Amino acid sequence: MKNVGVAYHEFYEKHDTGYHPERAERVIHTKNQLEELDLFGDGHKSHFHTIIPRLAELTEIQWCHSPQLIEKIQQLSTRAQKWDELLFTDGTYGDTIISGSSFTAARYAIGGNFQAIDDIMSQKIDRSFVLCRPPGHHANNTEARGFCFFNNIILAAEYLIHKWGLKKVAIIDFDAHAGNGSEEILNNRNAEGEILFFSIHQHPATLYPGTCFVDEIGEGKQRGKTVNLTVLPYSGQKCIQNLFNQIINPMMEEFKPEFILVSAGYDSHHADTLTAMGLMDQTYSFIIQELAKMSSKFAKNRIQCTLEGGYNLVAIGNSIANTINALAEDNVIFVEDDNYDESQKGIEFTMNQLIPELQDHLKPFWSTF
Ligand SMILES: [Zn+2]
Secondary structure, three states: OOOEEEEOOOHHHHOOOOOOOOOOHHHHHHHHHHHHOOOOOOOOOOOEEEEOOOOOOHHHHOOOOOHHHHHHHHHHHHHHHHHOOOEEOOOOOOOOEEOOOHHHHHHHHHHHHHHHHHHHHOOOOOEEEEOOOOOOOOOOOOOOEOOEOOOHHHHHHHHHHHOOOOOEEEEEEOOOOOOHHHHHHHHOOOOOOEEEEEEEEEOOOOOOOOOOOOOOOOOHHHOOOEEEEEEOOOOHHHHHHHHHHHHHHHHHHHHOOOEEEEEEOHHHEOOOOOOOOOEOHHHHHHHHHHHHHHHHHHOOOOEEEEEOOOOOHHHHHHHHHHHHHHHOOOOOOOOOOOOOOOOHHHHHHHHHHHHHHHHHHHOOOOOOO
């Protein structure tokens, strides 16, 4: 059994988006469910721990974001607070809403990731889940977008490199939407350390943000270290298993990450109406089990998940419970009927087109191919 910490802060509920899919109920419902299952909170089992998030410093946020973006988010949030209204960060009719508490919430979301890393690196816990809002993986160096202000996951990777001196960090993003902000920040990155970035997402021709195709493998220093695993709608768990067997695990074996970070987005669940990837409750257990094997081989068991999307409350509650129990290496809690929404077309595309194309693009950079 592994010791697992869950980070939660009341400000994760206070980031007010009004009538919007990315809403406070997502984390409130999930926290309640985790407490009921004895995975978080008072009276939890001995191997579950509470992480108290701190505020991220503005200088830390600048590892990934321009001072102009940070100032803009701070000013918009202050204005929203003053007039007690909700504003958009991306034009009058955008999709990224900011409230009076949002800037502080965003700093606690980043700081929750930092504190969880400190707790892992100082060996208080082995692994963690940061149950935070706002999410981060669509935010790039200069833009807040797609419900995201600052990129929590890349900031977490920078924290591991700058504060803890690690050299190799791997990130897996399994949100149904591509981690386009993460990809773009990594393309502009010149700092020390190596970040291997996998984004498993629904094919960008069928879903926001419409970028991060299979031939985008990183630019500059990042070339060969960004991997876009673009599955067709209704691909389901079998595709994910094949992608781990043939792409992710062999690359992990060669890369030997010292820490594994996860952009944990649960809109890839079949019950999520915004998307159509077709994953099941137990698919998230499977993903963590695969990463756990790699973490025990190379990363002293260190895995940290941070919440991204996921808008069906029942699905995220069950799937996050499965994720956390898998981090602890305990039994799978929620198991659905097999092969939900899985299409033969999706499996054939993954096996006959996606995997060979990925191997082709990555071959010059990885001896495993
Ligand atoms: Zn998403």
